[in-house]
Amino acid sequence: MRAEILKQPTESLVGEKVKTKKKFNKWPYIFLLPSLILYGIFYVFPFFYSFVLSFMEWNLISPDKEYVGFDNYNSIWSDSVFWKSLLNTLIYVVATVPLSMMIGLSFALLVESVSGKMRETYRMLLFIPVIASIAVTSLVWQLLMNPEQGWINDVLNLFGLPQLNWLNDPNVALWAIVIIGIWKAVGYNMILYIAGLKGIDKQLYEAASIDGAGKWRQTISITIPMLSPINIFVFIVSVIQSFQVFTTIHLMTQGGPNNSTNMLVYQIYEEAFMFFDIGKASALSAILFIIVLIITIFQIRTMEKKVHYQ
Amino acid sequence: MNKLLKRSFVTMSLAALLVGCSNSNAEKSSQSTGSSKGEPIEIEFLHIHGGKQGEALDKIIENYHASQDEVRVKPIYVEGAYEGVVERLQSLAATDQLPEITQAGFTYTEYMLENMPIVPVQDYIDEEKYDTSDYFPQMLDLAKDDDGTIKGLPFAVSNPVVYYNKEIFEKTGINAEESLKTFEDVRKVAKELTKNDVNGVYFNYGITGNWLFQAMVETLGGQMIADDQKSVTFNKEEGVQALQYWVDLMNTDKSMPNINDQQAVQAFSSGKLAMYVSTPASFASMQSQSDFEVGLIPFPTDGEHSRKVPAGGNNMFILETTEEEQDAAWDFMKFTTSPESTAIVAEEMGYMAVRKSAVEDSNLLGSYYKETPAAYVPYTQIEDMVPWHNFPGKGGSQIYKIVQDNVESALNDQKTAEEAVNEAAEEANALLK
DSSP states (O other): OHHHHHHHHHHHHHSSOOOOSSOOOOHHHHHHHHHHHHHIIIIIHHHHHHHHHTTEEOOSSSSOOEEOTTHHHHHHHTOHHHHHHHHHHHHHHHHHHHHHHHHHHHHHHHHHHSOTHHHHHHHHHHHHHHHSOHHHHHHHHHHHTOTTTOHHHHHHHHTTOOOOOTTTOTTTHHHHHHHHHHHHHHHHHHHHHHHHHHTSOHHHHHHHHHTTOOHHHHIIIIIHHHTHHHHHHHHHHHHHHHHTOOHHHHHHTTTOSTTTTOOHHHHHHIIIIISOOHHHHHHHHHHHHHHHHHHHHHHHHHHHTTOOOO | OHHHHHHHHHHHHHHHHHHHHSOOOOOOOOOOOOOOTTSOEEEEEEEOOOHHHHHHHHHHHHHHHHHOSSEEEEEEEOSSHHHHHHHHHHHHHHTTOOOSEEEEEGGGHHHHHHHSOEEOHHHHHHHHTOOOTTBOHHHHGGGBOTTOOBOSEEEEEEOOEEEEEHHHHHHHTOOHHHHOSBHHHHHHHHHHHOBTTBEEEEEOTTGGGTHHHHHHHHHTTOOSBOTTSSSBOTTSHHHHHHHHHHHIIIIISOOSOSOOHHHHHHHHHTTOEEEEEEOGGGHHHHHHHOSSOEEEEEOOBOSSSOOOEEOEEEEEEEEOSOHHHHHHHHHHHHHHTSHHHHHHHHHHHOOBOSBHHHHHOIIIIIHHHHHOGGGGHHHHTGGGEEOOOOOOSTTHHHHHHHHHHHHHHHHTTSSOHHHHHHHHHHHHHHHHO
16 A cells, blocks of 8 residues: 555656646545545434435324424414523523533643642542433432422522522523533533643743743733633533533423423434424424524634634 | 545545435344254343333243243343334334344333234133133233234233322421322422422323323313314313413422423422322332432322322233244243242333232232331222223324424413413324324
C-alpha cells in the first residue's frame, strides 16, 4: 500500500501534462468508508427518513403507510400537550444551560487550583454523576425527593424552610427535573473546561504576573477570554443536550403530573411507542430539529465574533 | 491555529446536532438461533418480571429445563411494565425479530390480537384435546377473543386489594377485616390514622392510568364505555363520584399523600402509610421489605352495588415463527401454567394461580394459604372479577394517559373532579370517532 501511495505522484509527473499540483488521494476516504457507511445507515438515513414519515400515517408494524400531507403537523399545532411540552423544554433549557456552565467552570477552576493527589480525587468525585447509571441515580433522587421521608425535605425543615412535594406538585416537578439535569451535566462541562484550561499558554500568566496582575485579575483577563472557544462548544452542546432530556423524565415522572414535566423528546417517545403514531412522532422530531438548527446557527453566528483565539 | 480551531468547533457542533437529532435509541439486538438436528430448540420469552419476581420466573424456567432437554428458553426482561413490552414488541416487529413467546398485559389484549402475528392456542388445544377445565374460567376468559376462541393462556392474574399495616391497626385497636368494608369506612379510618408523619391511605391510581379508576367507577355502579364502544361513559355521576372520593382523601382529609407509586411503596414498607390500595402482585416483596406483618383485605364497595374488580396481570401469546419453534413455545406455555409452576407464580410473586388444583393441593398452595391467609384474599374476589377495559381503535392506548392526566389535574387542584372527567371524556370521545 505504501509503495502504491509513493508511486502515484511520480506517475502523474511522467504524464504529458501536469493538470493539478496535487493528485486526488483516495486512501483517506477508503479508510473512512466503513464508518461513513455505518454513519449513513444509522444516522443519516433515519434522519431523512423520519422527515418522509412525518407526512405519513403509520403504526410501525403495519406494512401500509398512508400519505396524509400536513395532517400530522396540523394535529400538532392544535395539540395542547405539544405547546405545554415546548414551553417546558424551553424553560428547562434556559434554566439548565447557564447554571450547569457556570457551576462547571467554577468546579474546573477550583479543581485546577488544588495541587497533588486531591485534584484527581475531586475531579473523579465531580465526574461521577456523568457516568453513573441514570436508572440508579433516578431511584436515589426519587428517595431524596420523597416529600414525606426524603432527605431534602428533612434538610429544608431543619432550616425552617417550606417543604416541597418535589415530583408530584405540578408547579415544582419541572424544577426538580432541572436540578437533576444540572447535577448530571456539571461534571461533563467541568472536564471540557479543564481541557480548555490546560490549553492556555502559561506564558500569558507569567507575563501578567510580571505586570502585577493578581490571581483574580488573571482569571478575568486571561482565563475567561482564552476559554471562549471551549465556552461556545460547551454552550452549543449543552443546549442540544438539554433539548434532548429524556431518561430522567422517563424514569421519574413519565411527563407527569398532568404533563407538567412533559418535554419534546418525551412526547415524541409517547406518540411513537405508547400511542403508536409514528407519523406524528416524526413530525415532532422534524419540528425539534428545526428549532435546534435555528438556535445553533444563531449561536454560531453571534458568538463567533466574541471568540478570542490565541 | 486560528482557522483550524474555528473550523473544528463549527464542525463539532454540527456533528453534535446531527447525532443529537437522529434517533439514537438503538435497539439491543437479540439473536435467536435456529435449531439444527440434535441441538435443543432455543426460544425467547419476553416478560416484565424484574427483581424478586424475576427470580421466581427463573426458577420456573430452570425446572422446565430440568424436565426435558429439547427446548431451551431464554427469558428477556423488559423494563417499563406492560407499556415496555408493547414498545419492545413493536420495534422487534419492525425489524422482524419477534420472540417466539411473549407476555402482554390484559389492557393490551385487543392490541395484540389486532397487530401481532399470534398463533391461537385454541389450535393446539383442539389438536391435543388439552384439558382446560382446571383453569379458573374467569381467567381463561381473559385470553379469549370476542368469538370465544382461546388465543393465549393467562400467566399471572391479580385484582385490586387493600394492603394494611397490621402493627398500626393493632395499636389503634381497629379491626381491619371488620371495619373496612365500604369506601366511607376506608375514608373514616384513613382520616383517623393520619397523624404525625403517618398517612392513612394511598390509592395507586397510576397503574396504566385507569385500573383503579375502573374498579372505583364500576363498583359504584357505573361503566367506563358505552355498550356500542363509541363513547366513554366514565364522566357520568359515578365517574365524578369516584374521582371526587380521591380528591377528598387528598385535599380535604389530607389522609392520602400526593406521591407516586414508588414513593408510596417506600412509605408503606417503612411504616409511614397505614393502607395501600394496589395489585397483590407485590405482596411477597412488600412483606419481605417491611419489618411488620402486612395484611390484605378485599377491595371496598359503596355498600349498595356489588364489587367489580378489573383483572390485572398478563397473558402469554405464541408468535408466528417456524412450526418447530411454535410447538416448543406451546410446550413451554403448558409448563408455565402447570399447577406446579403457577403455584410458584402465586407464592413467590403474589399473583393468583391460574389453576384450581394448585390452590387446593396442600403440597402446592394449600398449606401456604393456610399459613398466610392474607395471600388468599384475591381469590375471594374471583367472582367479582371483570375484564380490564381495552379501549378500541387507534387512539385506544392514548385514552389511558388522558384519564391519568386528568386524574392528576384534579388531585392537584387544577380542575374540579367534574371538569376533569368531562374533559377526559371529551378528548377520549374525539379519539374513538
